[in-house]
Amino acid sequence: MNENDKIELLKDILFSDEHEFEKKIAQRVTFLEETIQKPTKLAEKVNPLITDQINDFKNSIPETLGPTITETLKKQIKINKDAVVEALYPIMGKMVKKYVAQEMRLLSEKMNSQLSFLSLGKTKFKSFFTGKKKEGLVFESLNSAKIEQVLLIEKDSGILKASYAKTKTIDEEMVSGMLTAIKSFVEDAFNAKNQNLELIEYELYQIHLESFATHYVAIVISGNFSLGAKNKLQDIIFNFYNSFMAMNVDLVFQTKNSQNSITPVNKATIEKELLKHFKNAKL
């Protein structure tokens, strides 16, 4: 062993800890280099940080930007009143028009019932001329609307999600498809965007259709489906929507392409809710 070898040996003994440390630093540097140079590895480290930042930013929006946005909107609305009215008119105008028309018809129905003392004489008069019994005519007027069947249908595909029926008749899945086809055809044919087919009548029955974002409810009604009955039915449907449908993401939003896995509400649960809301409903 010469002098140099001895020095090397001595170095090894004296600096063994430093060697280990140096080795670890070299490994760390290599790892960092790899992380920086390879996009996938860098993304693994950086993405969670970015996501956290975005989430923090999102959460802070109401506090930090909220007042500014509100103030800006107020100013813009004041400056561009006409443009706002033009933008909102197609939506609001339609809603107001529909509401006023419905309320006017309701008022007219109420006035008719207020003048019911006249209807007694009318019934006698009608009975005299038609030869029908008075009881029969009164029964006819008392023939109130009844819910026969309720179908909850996917708007695009026409697939039946669930149903409630007093008595099962023809295949409900085919009926759902056909109703959807009719609905699509009519809505396409009139080429009026954001308008929905609301009623189909056939002899003794009427089918009321209430559309939501991704689904619609079809309700088969028998009897005299007056405007008052329609109002009550809409209240029942909206109550069903608010207390059940709105609580289930897959019944309110388009979840087909969603990145988060959403468990759809099962048929039995929907049918239970339909039964609860519609079975004993009085129109």
Added chain:
Amino acid sequence: MQSSKKIVVLGHFGVGKTSLIRRFVTDAFSDNYKVTIGVHITKKTVEISAENNVSLILWDLEGTDDIASLRKSYLLGAHGIVFVFDVSRPSTFQDLNDNLAIIRSNLPYVPLMVVGNKADLVEEHALKNVIEAQEIAVDFIASAKTGKAVNALFLKLATLLTTNA
């Protein structure tokens, strides 16, 4: 498990869409040709396995020579498509690839089956030549009249839909 799937059947006039569906649903065939107006909907439940059934809701669309003019709302929400052409009438498959591209642009991720119907009218070797010459990717050569490949077609589609679900 039971699920429902919307299947849209489309193609040119008189290629036998309704006949294929009738053969599949009721196992019947009629030479009496009736034009489909708008859409006709039927249903058949297919058993994939002992505990897996699929209800196929079949939307039989009226025939059209211009696929681009199809009512798009009928295609909405479709889970599967069956494009039918008539192997005995070149005019129904000459623009097949263009027609398929139009369908694909509307429903990019939906399984699509291309079916040549009326195989009973053309001899097999002649059929092969025609298809090869046109460079058509055909999934099934079927015959609603004889029943050839009809069940296999819908079973394959149903299986595909349950495995993709």
